[in-house]
Amino acid sequence: ETIGACLITKTDTNPFFVKMKEGATAKAKELGIELKSYAGRIDGDSESQVAAIETCIVDGAKGILITASDTKGIVPAVQQARDAGLLVIALDTPLEPIDSADATFATDNFLAGELIGQWAAATLGDEAKNAKIAMLDLAVSQPSVGVLRDQGFLQGFGIDLKDPGKWGDEDDPRIVGNEVTAGNEEGGRTAMENLLQKDPGINVVYTINEPAAAGAYEALKAVGRENDVLIVSVDGGCPGVQNIADGVIGATSQQYPLLMASLGIEAIAAWAKDGTKPTNTEGKDFFDTGVALVTDQPVDGVPSIDTKEGMDKCWG
Amino acid sequence: MDKKDFGMSEPILTARNLVKRFGRVVALDHANFDLYPGEILAVIGDNGAGKSTMIKAISGAVVPDEGEVLLEGKPVHFHTPLEAQQAGIETVYQNLALSPALSIADNMFLGREWRKPGLAGKIFRQLDRSAMERFARDKLSELGLLTIQNIGQAVETLSGGQRQGVAVARAAAFGSKVIIMDEPTAALGVKESRRVLDLILDVKSRGLPIVLISHNMPHVFEVADRIHIHRLGRRLCVINPKEHSMSDAVAYMTGAKVPEELEAA
Amino acid sequence: MDKKDFGMSEPILTARNLVKRFGRVVALDHANFDLYPGEILAVIGDNGAGKSTMIKAISGAVVPDEGEVLLEGKPVHFHTPLEAQQAGIETVYQNLALSPALSIADNMFLGREWRKPGLAGKIFRQLDRSAMERFARDKLSELGLLTIQNIGQAVETLSGGQRQGVAVARAAAFGSKVIIMDEPTAALGVKESRRVLDLILDVKSRGLPIVLISHNMPHVFEVADRIHIHRLGRRLCVINPKEHSMSDAVAYMTGAKVPEELEAA
């Protein structure tokens, strides 16, 4: 009998998840596992994910890989699956509490943010204390990925976080404002235009991901400021890395969705074979799939790889 | 009250100085109206004279800007047709007021459904469909609308004439004080028109007064006890069909002649 | 072709064996129809007899299930009213076919607007509003609908009678071969009805044949050259109003008598 596995992503339209699915599919084929993939319609569509988990239970799958849209809300459904004997692994986004899943394979999003924050501060040097920062976040509902990256960036840049579980409550005058982008180009452009309207002197732009960064760049280009503003981002998709090489984005934190997915599939295979569960990275309560800063302008004290290496490892 | 010389009692339904404007159009321009018990009052007038608007102002379908309506001498202020119906005034509107998708029986009882006796009706408020259908069938048969085969048929499947019949039957069945009919025979055939006129006379013989708006002079002169002539948004005069000819009525209505009573008054 | 004895030429408009079913209702049951050049043909019948459906089948508003229509001897198959209009058949429908929000002038020219001469019309396809409004005003004045003050007024602000006038004026203005009127005076006042009858006679004097559906016997007998009596979805007979009385017509129409011609045939 073939081993069944499920991959449930937030959406199937974001390249990050598309890549994750590719990685999982390739690995599943290699190991002879029958993989079915599900997704929410938009980021935040938790009901579709619940329905997908239920389908996996009916379907008799051995394990589930999930990037949860609602990290608290999904927990009862995950519990139901675990009670039915499935191995549930959270990919990319930890559940709350993190031990609701059997294991978590994720990027350390806070670290990812911290790296670009440090890089930006180091690149500006003394100017950092006069920086004018635009924060282009994900969504008003403040999903945990968005919060972790945002707060990580501020931490790295050296700004007081107030409540680290929330963005927007900081009172550092260097922050011009927070705008949401929905993580796409259109949102990125409009958000950037709005913040420029608030303060045309912006010189640092934090973006939740690279499509938002590309949109922000268009807005800056429209006012002729594309060359004197530092844009940083998170993700490390191939178009994003290419954008670094082209000078659109200054630096990005690269994460490894393919790795997450293929490791996840391997873990399910192992679980189906003899019931072994994956273990966490030492010192962390999840398995860290790693993050690397990609930039062509390395600075001291912040480890980074160049775009050539980034291109080799990129996804999407 | 210049029509006292007709030798009748107090009017059952009166309107004084009704004014209704639609934007820039003054549809009613201080119109008066009197209906006496047990009579058939015909209302005639050119198209656009304001007959329908006056009837609507009396029956609660439009709220007049000015003026007052008195039922049996007491001022009434109807804001919806339902209030007028509850006061006993039943109206057949020019555009019929039927719900196309509902059945004939449902339409006849719309707004005054019968509930089942006993528990089902009291607590579960269940409708007594069979009783309502029986009643509707009887009323329509009286009107001679036998070509309707199925009382559960949707009204939208009926011809224009058949629909008119349903509306007339409804008013005749439920009116308790006054029945108003706005051009009830306009779309009807000869046979059906005759049935409606018979019905009007029948209702009158039951002692109910009727207001009949019509453009059909022979019909009006056949059944009316008095004729209210409407012109340019107000009552021009009221004539007695026994004392005036159709030609007089038409002449007054169209402005070809000015009624003598008025010239004196 | 049992009506040849009227001594006329070939019919201009003919229908043979028209059948139209609406679900379980057979509205037309092998109906025949003949209209001769220059005549006024009245069509009478009870409500629901199928008169409107026959007229719609002839004018393209419904497509008959069976049967054929011939215009000037040639078979025609109209699928839309537009095709019938382009062939010269203009119809006033019972429900008027006016667009409430458009102006009177827009309504009169709907589907056959005039474009400005020259560049503006040819390239930019600009409408010639002033010419259209002038024409519409003239036509309505002919009909005596002078109470309409503003030709740019939306049709929805008109009274029922005024709307009927607009529809009649449109048909009279544009019909080139046949004009069909389905109860054109049903909602009209005495004065306005008379205007429409005058108009019908006027159109006839221009040589155009007219089909007039009406429930008003005096009107029918006044203007009709022949009377088509419709009953139960088919033509019962055609009578000459000079040879038959209104009583005969009503008796045939309602089934009280069977026409002798038919009993023989």
Place this chain on the structure above:
Amino acid sequence: MPDTTDKAGEDFEQVLDQSATEVASFDHRHHTPLERLQHLLHSNPAAVPLIVLVMSLLIFGLIVGSKFFSPFALTLILQQVAIVGFVGAAQTLVILTAGIDLSVGAIMVLSSVVMGQFTFRYGFPPEIAVLCGFAVGAACGFINGALVALVRLPPFIVTLGMWQIILASNFLYSANETIRSQDISQSAPLLQFFGNKISIGGAVLTFGVITMVLLVLALNYVLNHTSWGRHVYAVGDDPDAAELAGVRVKRTLISVYVCAGLICALAGWVLIGRIGSVSPTAGQFANIESITAVVIGGISLFGGRGSILGMMFGALIVGVFSLGLRMIGTDPQWTYLLIGLLIISAVAIDQWIRKISV
């Protein structure tokens, strides 16, 4: 004036006394079985969706195999459509009055958030918090209804505006905080009441599912066998005619929107039972899904026609398709594509039946 040939005036009507009295019978055609079927389908508006439902169950059963016909899988479909069933019931009421309610999802979520926050933020007893949730739902419905009935604004616009207003209020009020399932089950299990279930064999019926079916049956009775129900249909059919006939149109409209608001609040409560937690981002597609269920269920968007049972079957059809396609393992986008096709063809079939049969 032209000469008239007959001056007998009214006398021609004398002959009417002898006129035929037989009932005109136009109906002497032979009826084929197909026509009989069409007539049957036409007179039972819920029949078409029911047939489609049975057929899609059979087809997916054949493709997916026995797994699909397990009691667990079948009752899972019920669980997955329960929320849509509730919201669809509210939507049905509104659509029957020729309206449309784009705010149903927002009302549902706001009510569930109120139930949760009133318990956890203000420490109300859960019973009171639930009542507050219902009050909020009813209030939102009342505002919708008052704007539609009294100010006479188009329902689409009113509920489009209210959707944005309610959703924004929801986010502002809740501060986007999810209340965790564990907390709820510890201190306010009442909120998860509808998550309780009865298992019979492999079949799992949650209280939410049972309540949904009962609600739809009750509404079906009310719509067809009480005055109020008839008035709802009449108002949807032609509000002016209903008003002139003596229906309290405004009152009926307001009561419909308030009812819809209450049902949405109930849906919000059931939602807590289903997803365990209270999440302000839940139910984003409830509008579209409820309208889809209503449409596939054969209810006319123009009001006055259709059966609420059809809506339930419509919701189940979507549920069967979604689960079936997921179990086959197709790309989710294919599911959306097929549901799009389903919507269009359901209405096309309905149209065809209506056209041919009367």
Place this chain on the structure above:
Amino acid sequence: MPDTTDKAGEDFEQVLDQSATEVASFDHRHHTPLERLQHLLHSNPAAVPLIVLVMSLLIFGLIVGSKFFSPFALTLILQQVAIVGFVGAAQTLVILTAGIDLSVGAIMVLSSVVMGQFTFRYGFPPEIAVLCGFAVGAACGFINGALVALVRLPPFIVTLGMWQIILASNFLYSANETIRSQDISQSAPLLQFFGNKISIGGAVLTFGVITMVLLVLALNYVLNHTSWGRHVYAVGDDPDAAELAGVRVKRTLISVYVCAGLICALAGWVLIGRIGSVSPTAGQFANIESITAVVIGGISLFGGRGSILGMMFGALIVGVFSLGLRMIGTDPQWTYLLIGLLIISAVAIDQWIRKISV
């Protein structure tokens, strides 16, 4: 039969020759300035949104200060609403025919993806790829139109289904791949044509903005001064009446949906200019935003009434509110809430004017 008192038959009509010929004049009231204003507003359906637009500009200008009145800020609003303006123009055409098009956003995105993918995946010259994008937009519009006009399905349902179908096709076809701005500007700058701009002082007008304004003006001319335009209004007003009057209703409907599809394709092209790249996830809210613009612009959802200029003002009002509120620094949720209120009050004002003035 009761005895009739007058047997003169038709003779009573003889008197008509002497009947009054004066024109009935009902209009002898004094008109207050307020009434005159109402009449003016009523006869110019775009006047109300224009006034609201000017007023909101003034108010935000007062609150935000001079920054808001800079040519840059004002033209920025234009840039931000350009896409909505295009899609709203398409939506306006459809809504004037008493329809609604929920698929506009999906058509726009699919067209832009086709333009991009045909250039980069298949190596077509960008000119051809753009034409292919237009062809796809027209085809989608044609399917909508054919289903509405020929199969006679309700537009809401047709476009609800097509929305899902087109969006799913878009994701399946594009495999969710974004084409980068830099690649486009290198090898196919034509795709970014509408991103080019003219700067006059601080004012920045992109080609997209200019085209949008020109398109709306052209459509305004076409709708008011050509037969086709009059037919669009007539079809929306009462399709049966229009058909009987001799309008080719089916053809008009199909042409409207095809036009809408073409305009959406144009919007897709402009979208590439605006966001630089080709992204299959763009434009998710174009439906709601375009309907919002149409509604605030005073166009009736029941068809046949309203002006396309109103739609443009409606879109600008939303743009002014969004930018203004952001510059004040309110939580974005407040923007949604206010836009919700704006929708409802815009229509309420419109209703009020229509009610009082005729």
